[in-house]
Amino acid sequence: MKRGIGFLLSLAMLLAALGPIGAGAAVAKAAEGDLPESYYVQPPVGTCASCGAPLFAREGNWAEDQRCYDCWANDRNKWSIVLWTPPRPHCAHCGNSTLGNTSGLCDGCVMAGCGEHTQTVAVVDKATGKPVEGAMVTGGALGPAQTDASGKASKSEPHMHLDGTADVLVSCDGYQSQKLSVAVRELAETLTVELETLPEAFTxxxxxxxxxxxxxxxxxxxxxxxxxxxxxxxxxxxxxxxxxxxxxxxxxxxxxxxxxxNGLAELLFQGKAAVEGEVTARWDEEQARLELVNxxxxxxxxxxxxxxxxxxxxxxxxxxxxxxxxxxxxxxxxxxxxxxxxxxxxxxxxxxxLEQEVLAGKVKLKLGAExxxxxxxxxxxxxxxxxxxxxxxxxxxxxxxxxxxxxxxxxxxxxxxxxxxxVVSEEDGPAYEPPQPVDRFPGRSETGTAGEDSQQFRPDAAPAFPTEEGDPVVENAGDHADPVLVPLGNGSVSSGTSGKYNGAAALFWVEDATERTEINRYRLVYSLYDGLHWGDPTPVYDDGTADFAPRAVTVNGEVYLLWQSANQEFPGMVNSSEYARSMDLYAAVLRDGQMQDVTNLTEETGGYCGMHNLEVVDGNVTAGWLANDSGDLLFAEGQNHRYEAVYEQGTWKVQREDAVAEASAPGMQALELMVPLGQADAAESVEAAGTKFYCREDGSIACERQGEELILAPDAQTSSFETVTNGELVFLYWLHAGEEGAFRLDGAFYHPGTGKCSAAQTYLGHGNALHGIDASMDGGGNVLMAYQSSDWSGTQRRSYASSDLMTAVIAPPQDMADGGVPWVLPAVSGSVLVLAVVGAVIFLMLRNHRQRKG
Structure with a gap:
């Protein structure tokens, strides 16, 4: 019992001792005022001997003490272990001891300017400056109070400190409320608050x-x-x-x-976004801010x-x-x-x-991968x-x-x-190893959809006006047919519903030779069209090795051909560089229906020969190509050399140009930029018939004519196109892709001499994929087109279910075929001819009449 009583007594004494210290600390913290001395309730008469705080006029037992109340209390408590009562009288405002201050207030209230003050808030419209009546003001002594006709709200309190801050909220219907943290002294001197009207919209x-x-x-x-x-x-x-x-x-x-x-679809593709739902917010009057609701x-x-x-x-x-x-x-x-x-x-x-051009002499070489x-x-x-x-x-x-x-x-x-x-830097967080992807790469896949029983050659499938269904020359030709169709002279297009091409033509394509082993299954063949039927497919040069990438031009009814051919048969799979180094470039001439002058242009050339092209330069058939010593298909590694071969008097004259030391530009540009065929913009144009064509930023196609821009297809909506020309007329065409893998080919004819362009229209649209498109133009401006039309397999469409080789003829509009000559000129010339004939007849009749009289 004694121990318990002793413990309680000790605890009570400890609390008694700590109590004044805690109170003194709290008072000391707020003792220093923020106001200048002119705002004190009474002026100071001295300073505390212990802490230097102001001392005020006193009376009674403490009049002679040179310490402030906080120092007096701390000193008293330091030596006293008995609970004591603070000196009286107490402060009229907060109840603390006045230590005999003659004002009746404690030191803290004296220094805070305690007394009866008036707090006033004036509310005005920010836009007009006019007073706002009926605004609600809360904060400080005001709470709540409405502004009067002068826009003011005021209130007084008997004991009000001028130091410190107060939160003031001002709100009014139709206005954005404001919540301000202001000095109390500002309120006592009239605080002006400008309210902005609630806007019709927030961004x-x-x-x-x-x-x-x-x-x-x-x-x-x-x-x-x-x-x-x-x-x-x-x-x-x-x-x-x-x-x-x-x-x-x-x-x-x-x-x-x-x-x-703004960019979610562009993360992968460009697409149209449909957004459903709304963002809802409301103005929170209490917090004076816009609050998100939904x-x-x-x-x-x-x-x-x-x-x-x-x-x-x-x-x-x-x-x-x-x-x-x-x-x-x-x-x-x-x-x-x-x-x-x-x-x-x-x-x-x-x-x-994907295409990259390199100029070899006067021949433009093209690295292309479809x-x-x-x-x-x-x-x-x-x-x-x-x-x-x-x-x-x-x-x-x-x-x-x-x-x-x-x-x-x-x-x-x-x-x-x-x-x-x-990507996380070491500063942002710990390093980590992302998982590696799963990948499987067979060296070479099957050749495509063609099989021994699936390939059907149809000799009656004449080039005709394109129809929705199309008319394949070879059904299930395989994915690698790479067709080339060229005219053998001038032709015409018959009238009527069939619209067939009346003229000779030659069609080249890479046949899927299913009887060969897989790596050697590509065989270049050709068929001649006599205006009615296709002749039997005939190999161009059947040496049992694989053929690729035919190029052809027609000069005076003779077809000059350039293609890649492996120099050996391979028993099985082979890596790409070894296969590439086996490629030679062959040239031949189709004359009198027979393939003649078959020549290996690269027999003495090592490395991979490709990026080849065939053109007529200064009246001579000229071939150009690059040779890469490392066998790089993209010409991006090793050394490249340019070659040129000119056909003169029945022979090909091959000449090597200077070497390109480092092969980095052609292939890597095509790989990194994925530049499509005919990609044309203001900086990169396509030239045909002496005219530069290009795509504008808005997707239209334009050309330069007499130093000015001429827009040919304003609604093309494309970033790439191709051209074909006979030197006088140009046909521009481009692909569009729609839903479910459906493609369409649009085009327009342009006459550089007159500057006239036909309206763009859709020429091919079979409702499925179009690829391997090749076009040529005869002397009459008729466009012969070879292409492949493919059905997708299954809903995922990861491969073709079929791939037909098709041909078509596109005739220019009548006013474009004759150079765009207006109809008035033939009519006038015809009238002049009639008048001349009539005049001659009258002259002869008059002369005969005179002779009879004589």
Missing amino acids: IPLDLSSFVGEAYGPVLLNAEWQLEPLPFPIKVDHLLSNEVTLTRDPETGEYKGSFQL SDVTASVTLSQDLSYLFLGVDGELTPQIRLTGAYQEDGSLHLVPAVSCSGSAYAYLGKK LTGGVNFTMQADLANGENVLQDFVQLGGNLRAVAKLLGFERTWEGYYWQYYP
């Missing part, structure tokens, strides 16, 4: 972060690096729109607005339109889920922070030619605006079947994926 910025990642996946078209999944950085800026505009609803007073996507937005990105560069088109739908949270800046303004998750799938179909097939993409994404960058990801996966026509090699990826990861 809320979005806090967007850059997402930088690395993508791991196979490298397309590079035969040497096909097994190396190389990383490359990506950067996604402005995944969403930069801001959201909210408009005020006059009935509810809420602000609503549609959310806009921000869940769902959106669908339907991908179905023409695309430039690598992909011709895309079908599919992505469904991004967008969540917005509100964040407030220091000034109280609302910002939106997006978090995006996305899933969906899309199919992108290929059909472009891509067919497509990619079925699946996408998963979760982006939280970088709040936790290690959890952000964009995963893109799918199956690709892309046919690059480089010696028949196909790149086939089954089950590959590209994975985008955020």
Whole structure:
């Protein structure tokens, strides 16, 4: 019992001792005022002997003490272990001891200017400066109070400190409320608050972060690096729109607005975004700020339109889920922070030619690889605006079947994926190893859809006006036919519903020789058209080896041919560089229906010979090509040498030009930029018949005529096109891709002499894929076109189900065929002729009449 009583007594004494210290500390903390001495209730008469704080006039027992109350209390408590009562009298405002101050207030209230003061807030319209009546003011001594006709609200208190701050909220219907932290002294001197009217719309910025990642996946078209999944950085800026505009609803007073996507579709493709849902906010009067109410937005990105560069088109739908949270800046303004998750799938179909030109003498050499097939993409994404960058990801996966026509090699990826990861520096977080992708690369795939029993040659399929169904010359010709169709002279197009071509022509294509082993199955054949039927297919030069990439020109009814041919048969699979080094370039002449003068132009040349072309230069048939000593299909490694061969008096004269020391430009540009055939813009034009043609930024096609720009196809909506000419007339044509892999070919005729251009129209549209398109023009301006039309296999369309070789003839409009001569001139000339004949007859009659009289 004694121990318990002793413990309680000790505890009580300890609390008694600590109590004054705590109270003294609290008072000391607030003892120093923020006001100048002129605002004190009474002027100081001295300073504290212990701390230097001001001392005020006193009376009673403490009049002679030279310490302030805090120092007196601390000193007293330091030596006393008994609970004591603070000296009286107490402060009239806060109850603390006055220590005998003659004002009746403690030191703290004296220094804070304690007394009866009036706090006033004047509210005015910021735009007009006029007083605002009826505004509600809360804060300080005011609370709540309404402004009068003068726009003021006032209130007094008997004991009011002038030091410190107060939170003042001013609100009024139709205005943006304001919440201010102001000095009490400002309130005592009249605080003026300017209110802005509530706007009809708010524009809320979005806090967007850059997402930088690395993508791991196979490298397309590079035969040497096909097994190396190389990383490359990506950067996604402005995944969403930069801001959201909210408009005020006059009935509810809420602000609503549609959310806009600005870059989500461009993450992979270019597509049209359909957004559903609204962002809703309201003005919070108590907090004096715009408050987010609802921000869940769902959106669908339907991908179905023409695309430039690598992909011709895309079908599919992505469904991004967008969540917005509100964040407030220091000034109280609302910002939106997006978090995006996305899933969906899309199919992108290929059909472009990647091309790079190199000038060898006067011959333009072209590195070209035609891509067919497509990619079925699946996408998963979760982006939280970088709040936790290690959890952000964009995963893109799918199956690709892309046919690059480089010696028949196909790149086939089954089950590959590209994975985008955020790049985290050591400062941002720990380093980590992203998982590696799965990739499978067969050296060379099957040759395509053709089989021994599936290839059907149809000699009656004459070149005719294009129809929706088309009329194949070879059914199931395989994916690598690479057809070339050239006229053997001038022809015409018959009238009527058939619209067949009346003229001789020659068709070359790479036949799928199914009786050969797989690596040697490509055989170049030709067939002659006599105006009614096609002749039997005949090999150009059947040496049992693979043939590729025919080029042909017609001069005086003779066809000059250039193509690649392997110099040996291969028993099985072979790597691409060895296969490339086996390639020679052959030339031949089709004369009198027979293939003659077959010549190996590169028999003494080592390395891979390709990037070849055939042109008529200064009246002479000229061939040009590059030779790469390392066997690189893209001419990007090793050394390249330019060659030129001119056909004169029945022989080919081959000449080597200076070597290119480092082979880096042609192939790597085609690989990295994926430049499509005929890619033309203001800086890179296509020249035909002495005229430069190019694509404008708005997708139209234009040319230069007499130093001025002439727009030929304003609604072309394309970034690439091709041209064919007979020297006087030019036919421009370009591909469009639509839904479900359907292609169409549009075109227009242009006459450089008159500057006249026909209206663009659709010439080919079979409702499926178009590829391997080749065109030539006879002397009459008729365009002979060879191409392949393919059906996709299955819904995923990873390969062709069939690939027919087809021909067509496109006749120019009548007013374009005769050079665009107006009809008035023939009519006038005909009238003059009639008058001349009539005049001659009258003259003869008069002369005979005179002779009879004589």
